[in-house]
Amino acid sequence: MNPGSPGGLDKRKAYILATVVYEYIATAEPVASQTLTQKYHLGVSSATVRNELADLEAGGYLVQPHTSAGRIPSDAGYRTFVDQLMQPETLQAADRRRIRDELRDASRELDEVIENATRLLGRLSKNLAFATKPSNDAQTFRHLQLIWLSARTGMAIVVTSMGVASQSLFELAADVGPDELTRLSNALNSRLGNKMLRDIRESDVAAAVDELGLAGEFKTVIMTALRSARSGEQSTLAASGAQNLLDQPEFQDARKLRSILNIVEEQKTLYDLVADSMTAEAPEVKIGHELGVDEMQDFSIVTVPYRFGESAIGMLSVLGPRRMPYARLMALASGTAETLSARLSDAEIK
Amino acid sequence: MNPGSPGGLDKRKAYILATVVYEYIATAEPVASQTLTQKYHLGVSSATVRNELADLEAGGYLVQPHTSAGRIPSDAGYRTFVDQLMQPETLQAADRRRIRDELRDASRELDEVIENATRLLGRLSKNLAFATKPSNDAQTFRHLQLIWLSARTGMAIVVTSMGVASQSLFELAADVGPDELTRLSNALNSRLGNKMLRDIRESDVAAAVDELGLAGEFKTVIMTALRSARSGEQSTLAASGAQNLLDQPEFQDARKLRSILNIVEEQKTLYDLVADSMTAEAPEVKIGHELGVDEMQDFSIVTVPYRFGESAIGMLSVLGPRRMPYARLMALASGTAETLSARLSDAEIK
DNA sequence: TCTTAGCAATCGCGGGCTAGGAGTGCTAGG
DNA sequence: CCTAGCACTCCTAGCCCGCGATTGCTAAGA
Numbered sequence: 001m002n003p004g005s006p007g008g009l010d011k012r013k014a015y016i017l018a019t020v021v022y023e024y025i026a027t028a029e030p031v032a033s034q035t036l037t038q039k040y041h042l043g044v045s046s047a048t049v050r051n052e053l054a055d056l057e058a059g060g061y062l063v064q065p066h067t068s069a070g071r072i073p074s075d076a077g078y079r080t081f082v083d084q085l086m087q088p089e090t091l092q093a094a095d096r097r098r099i100r101d102e103l104r105d106a107s108r109e110l111d112e113v114i115e116n117a118t119r120l121l122g123r124l125s126k127n128l129a130f131a132t133k134p135s136n137d138a139q140t141f142r143h144l145q146l147i148w149l150s151a152r153t154g155m156a157i158v159v160t161s162m163g164v165a166s167q168s169l170f171e172l173a174a175d176v177g178p179d180e181l182t183r184l185s186n187a188l189n190s191r192l193g194n195k196m197l198r199d200i201r202e203s204d205v206a207a208a209v210d211e212l213g214l215a216g217e218f219k220t221v222i223m224t225a226l227r228s229a230r231s232g233e234q235s236t237l238a239a240s241g242a243q244n245l246l247d248q249p250e251f252q253d254a255r256k257l258r259s260i261l262n263i264v265e266e267q268k269t270l271y272d273l274v275a276d277s278m279t280a281e282a283p284e285v286k287i288g289h290e291l292g293v294d295e296m297q298d299f300s301i302v303t304v305p306y307r308f309g310e311s312a313i314g315m316l317s318v319l320g321p322r323r324m325p326y327a328r329l330m331a332l333a334s335g336t337a338e339t340l341s342a343r344l345s346d347a348e349i350k
Numbered sequence: 351m352n353p354g355s356p357g358g359l360d361k362r363k364a365y366i367l368a369t370v371v372y373e374y375i376a377t378a379e380p381v382a383s384q385t386l387t388q389k390y391h392l393g394v395s396s397a398t399v400r401n402e403l404a405d406l407e408a409g410g411y412l413v414q415p416h417t418s419a420g421r422i423p424s425d426a427g428y429r430t431f432v433d434q435l436m437q438p439e440t441l442q443a444a445d446r447r448r449i450r451d452e453l454r455d456a457s458r459e460l461d462e463v464i465e466n467a468t469r470l471l472g473r474l475s476k477n478l479a480f481a482t483k484p485s486n487d488a489q490t491f492r493h494l495q496l497i498w499l500s501a502r503t504g505m506a507i508v509v510t511s512m513g514v515a516s517q518s519l520f521e522l523a524a525d526v527g528p529d530e531l532t533r534l535s536n537a538l539n540s541r542l543g544n545k546m547l548r549d550i551r552e553s554d555v556a557a558a559v560d561e562l563g564l565a566g567e568f569k570t571v572i573m574t575a576l577r578s579a580r581s582g583e584q585s586t587l588a589a590s591g592a593q594n595l596l597d598q599p600e601f602q603d604a605r606k607l608r609s610i611l612n613i614v615e616e617q618k619t620l621y622d623l624v625a626d627s628m629t630a631e632a633p634e635v636k637i638g639h640e641l642g643v644d645e646m647q648d649f650s651i652v653t654v655p656y657r658f659g660e661s662a663i664g665m666l667s668v669l670g671p672r673r674m675p676y677a678r679l680m681a682l683a684s685g686t687a688e689t690l691s692a693r694l695s696d697a698e699i700k
Numbered sequence: 701t702c703t704t705a706g707c708a709a710t711c712g713c714g715g716g717c718t719a720g721g722a723g724t725g726c727t728a729g730g
Numbered sequence: 731c732c733t734a735g736c737a738c739t740c741c742t743a744g745c746c747c748g749c750g751a752t753t754g755c756t757a758a759g760a
Contacts, residue, residue, distance in 0.1 A: 032723055047733050050724065068723050068740045109517070145497050147509065149699055155514070157507060159497065164505070164517045167459070169699070182532060242592065243611035246604045254596045254604055261593035349499055349519070382752060397704050400753065418711045418752045 009059075009080075016042070016052050017061055018085040021073045025323050028249045030070035075288040075322070078300070082285050082326050089327040091335045095124065099339045110134075110163045113347070115238045117306075117316065117340040122241025125332050127320035128264065130239040131306075132271060134313035136165045137198045137230050142349050144192065144225070146185045148178035156225035160197065161349050162308060166229040170221040176214075183212055188222065197230050237267045248321050250298065259295035260319075269293060274315045277303040283330040288322050298322055302329045306337040308344050316340065359409075359430075366392070366402050367411050368435040371423045375673050378599045380420035425638040425672070428650070432635050432676050439677040441685045445474065449689045460484075460513045463697070465588045467656075467666065467690040472591025475682050477670035478614065480589040481656075482621060484663035486515045487548045487580050492699050494542065494575070496535045498528035506575035510547065511699050512658060516579040520571040526564075533562055538572065547580050587617045598671050600648065609645035610669075619643060624665045627653040633680040638672050648672055652679045656687040658694050666690065 009017065019040050023031045033046040033053060042049060053071050056062045061077035064070075073081065091099075102120050103113065114131050122129035139160035147155040152172045158165045187208040192200055202223055209218045242261060251257050263269050273291055277284040283304040288297050300322045305312035316337045318329045359367065369390050373381045383396040383403060392399060403421050406412045411427035414420075423431065441449075452470050453463065464481050471479035489510035497505045502522045508515045537558040542550055552573060559568045592611060601607050613619050623641055627634040633654040638647050650672045655662035666687045668679045 030723090034723080045733050046723095047725095047735090048731085051732090054725075064724085066740060067725090068721090068738090070723070143497055143499060143505075145495055145507070147493055147495050147507075149493060149509075153699075155493075155509060155699075157495070157497075157514070159499070159505060163519075164507070164514075167514045169513075169697075178536075186528070240615070243608060243615060246608045246611065252604045254602045254607070257604070258593060258596045261596065265590075265593060347519075349503075349505075380752095384752080395704050396752095397706090397754095398702085401703090404754075414753090416711060417709090417754090418750090420752070 009056075009061075012042075012044075013052055013056060014085055016049060017056055017073075017077060018081060020053075020056075020062060020071055021077060021081040021085070024072050025325055028323060030065055030072050032070035035070065073322075075290065078287045078322060078326075079290075082287070086327050089331040091331050095332070096335060099124070099336055103339050103343050110344070110347075113340065113343055114314070115240075117336055117343075118238040119240040121316060121318060121332060121336045122239075122244065124336070125241070125318045125320070125329050126244045126247070127318050127324065127329070128239065128241045128245055129316070129318050130237050130264070130270060131316045132274065132314045133236050133238065134162070134308065135230075136160055136162070137196075138311065138313065139165065139197050139308075141192050141195050141197055141200060144185060144188050144222070146181040148176070148181045151175040151177075154181060156221060158225055158229035159349065160229065162344065163347065163349065165197075166225065168225045168228050170224070172215070172221070173217055174215055180212070180214065184208065184214060184218065187212055197226065200226055237264075237270060239264050239270075245320070248323075250321050250323070256298065260299065263293070263295060264319075270317075270319075273301060274303045274317050277315055278305055278312050280305060283334055285326060285330070300324055300326075302326065302333050304330075304333045304337045306344070307341040309348070313344075359406075359411075362392075362394075363402055363406060364435055366399060367406055367423075367427060368431060370403075370406075370412060370421055371427060371431040371435070374422050375675055378673060380415055380422050382420035385420065423672075425640065428637045428672060428676075429640075432637070436677050439681040441681050445682070446685060449474070449686055453689050453693050460694070460697075463690065463693055464664070465590075467686055467693075468588040469590040471666060471668060471682060471686045472589075472594065474686070475591070475668045475670070475679050476594045476597070477668050477674065477679070478589065478591045478595055479666070479668050480587050480614070480620060481666045482624065482664045483586050483588065484512070484658070485580075486510055486512070487546075488661065488663065489515065489547050489658075491542050491545050491547055491550060494535060494538050494572070496531040498526070498531045501525040501527075504531060506571060508575055508579035509699065510579065512694065513697065513699065515547075516575065518575045518578050520574070522565070522571070523567055524565055530562070530564065534558065534564060534568060537562055547576065550576055587614075587620060589614050589620075595670065598673075600671055600673065606648065610649065613643070613645060614669075620667075620669075623651060624653045624667050627665055628655055628662050630655060633684055635676060635680070650674055650676075652676065652683050654680075654683045654687045656694070657691040659698070663694075 016036065019036055020031045023035065033049040036042060036049050037046045053062060057064060057071060060074060061080060062071040063074045065072065099120060103117060111133065114133055118129050118131045139162055142161055143159040145157045147157065149155060152175060153169065155167055155169050157167045188205065191204050191208050202219065205222050206219050242264060245251050245257060245260070273286065283302055285300060285302050287300045291299065291301065298321060299319060301317050301319050303315050303317040305315050307313060316333055318333055366386065369386055370381045373385065383399040386392060386399050387396045403412060407414060407421060410424060411430060412421040413424050415422065449470060453467060461483065464483055468479050468481045489512050492511055493509040495507045497507065499505060502525060503519065505517055505519050507517045538555065541554050541558050552569065555572050556569050592614060595601050595607060623636065633652055635650060635652050637650045641649065641651065648671060649669060651667050651669050653665050653667040655665050657663060666683055668683055670679070
């Protein structure tokens with residue numbers, strides 16, 4: 001072993017491993033020693049390659065489906081490939097433009113922008129794309145509007161810097177006029193302006209209500225509206241492109257897909273899987289067993305956070321077979337997330 | 351042939367056809383003459399049944415996958431079964447209660463209520479459920495609120511009787527104060543109140559703006575807001591339960607699913623397929639080729655409209671294999687649509 | 701005329717077998 | 731350390747064949 005080389009592998013082993021992974025990703029067939037010598041000019045014979053392959057298998061980077069078959073990468077093999085061997089990709093100008101164009105025309109509504117980005121990523125990556133929607137917790141309060149609908153009913157609308165966060169209907173025990181609602185709205189706006197949603201305290205609200213001499217029930221109404229604004233969307237996902245997985249030869253058998261679709265529908269598991277990538281700078285990759293979910297042994301996920309202003313507010317991910325083109329998907333996910341972030345910042349309510 | 355009997359079939363043929371369809375739906379296996387005489391007391395021998403089956407096949411109600419197999423229903427066979435032979439089902443009290451409970455707790459937001467109903471129907475039916483979201487065109491205008499965000503920006507929110515319909519940000523060429531926006535909101539509300547969205551004319555808006563001596567650009571802002579309120583959601587679908595289809599033995603082969611998932615993702619085709627059921631009173635069923643889409647030969651759809659007040663505003667559908675339990679799915683779809691309609695009316699903003 | 705028992709005929713399906721081939725690991729010599 | 735050569739392994743596809751399921755037909759009986 002040569003300790004200075006990537007993964008403790010000498011140069012030739014590293015190159016052979018990279019080639020096996022690359023080839024397997026492209027063909028979905030176990031890779032034979034002869035295939036390697038024929039398609040790539042290694043400068044050595046297939047017998048030598050066989051010896052190297054045997055070493056790589058002993059090192060845990062490759063596995064053999066059966067004795068008379070070629071090698072396929074193990075999770076560790078993919079991991080080494082992703083971390084140290086593969087050539088990172090950057091997006092073609094065409095892709096980059098396409099992402100920008102498709103996201104530009106879309107609605108300005110937060111939800112729809114994110115859903116569009118997810119759909120786009122699903123299509124471009126030809127895999128299943130999903131995104132966590134941002135919790136509104138860390139958003140900045142911009143405006144609260146109480147709308148008079150009838151003497152005892154109204155609607156409270158909370159606007160954050162990312163757009164409308166929530167609306168909630170309320171009912172009152174005593175009659176109220178439109179003017180009172182307007183005055184209360186104004187009082188609240190001057191008190192709460194530019195706070196983060198999570199930093200708003202009941203006392204702030206109470207002060208405004210009391211100042212105007214309004215009924216105590218308003219406090220509940222407003223706190224409810226604020227609370228629903230905070231919790232809105234929390235831990236829900238947008239997903240798109242499940243049918244792409246049907247094209248992969250390894251999922252021709254419907255049973256394997258069944259469990260993955262359940263997991264996607266359920267959302268919670270997926271959410272947990274990517275939650276810890278929120279603080280990451282670069283795209284994060286989880287491969288097979290690294291996901292820690294039995295049913296997902298055959299899958300990998302690429303995750304990259306998207307931002308609003310400075311801080312990460314959600315994750316954009318691609319889910320596909322372990323045998324996925326990692327470099328390309330990382331580039332696509334990054335590019336989409338970047339454009340999405342820019343798009344969100346453009347739409348900010350200042 | 352006995353012209354007085356259902357579908358021109360005599361009583362025994364009708365009963366045998368019904369039994370074949372019923373049995374095939376339950377087992378997914380071609381039905382043999384002996385199975386019929388053993389599991390159902392027909393009072394005749396299997397040889398007689400064979401003669402009847404041959405007649406039914408000649409009449410186009412049944413087909414034989416190959417000579418030494420039992421019969422399976424043709425589209426015409428299913429059609430006769432649905433229209434004339436099957437025993438309609440009504441929901442068990444337990445199901446009814448479950449639907450009510452699950453829809454009651456859900457959010458009051460229109461979108462979410464519909465999505466919940468779709469998810470619920472997907473789960474109960476163990477098939478793919480989908481719903482068209484209502485166009486806001488026929489909704490009643492309740493309130494328009496212009497929210498001041500900064501001297502030259504604001505947000506317009508249109509509230510209809512079904513909840514918030516839309517929000518749109520606007521930018522102005524000249525400064526404006528919060529009070530002016532409030533006054534304009536009030537003027538518009540008194541003029542537009544209780545009109546249907548589609549009946550609101552530019553002249554109504556212009557009159558309010560001019561009356562207050564405000565800049566002409568407000569007309570554009572408000573018309574844009576109203577237009578986006580009208581067109582919102584149009585022809586989009588909610589769908590849920592695609593993975594249920596994977597459980598059906600006939601879709602173990604992934605290829606068949608591929609096309610259907612594409613169609614669901616695309617939405618447009620599905621939308622067109624159910625659009626003409628909007629005026630229907632009872633659940634409508636389309637079977638196999640009746641759908642008019644090659645890729646959907648093996649599927650059937652049950653569709654039932656849901657209402658807001660008097661008028662139908664959208665459709666709730668179940669998509670599954672032709673071999674679906676029609677009576678049960680019709681009952682489930684009806685029940686869900688009914689509860690959904692009631693739920694929407696409860697949430698009406700009066 | 702309708703029903704039915706009996707029976708030959710059909711055809712799909714699964715098991716078992718085999719030949720072919722792909723690919724390896726090992727050995728021995730350069 | 732590399733590599734040609736070769737025996738060995740094991741999967742795969744194809745084939746055959748027999749079984750079983752089911753039918754349609756025939757002829758006799760109600």
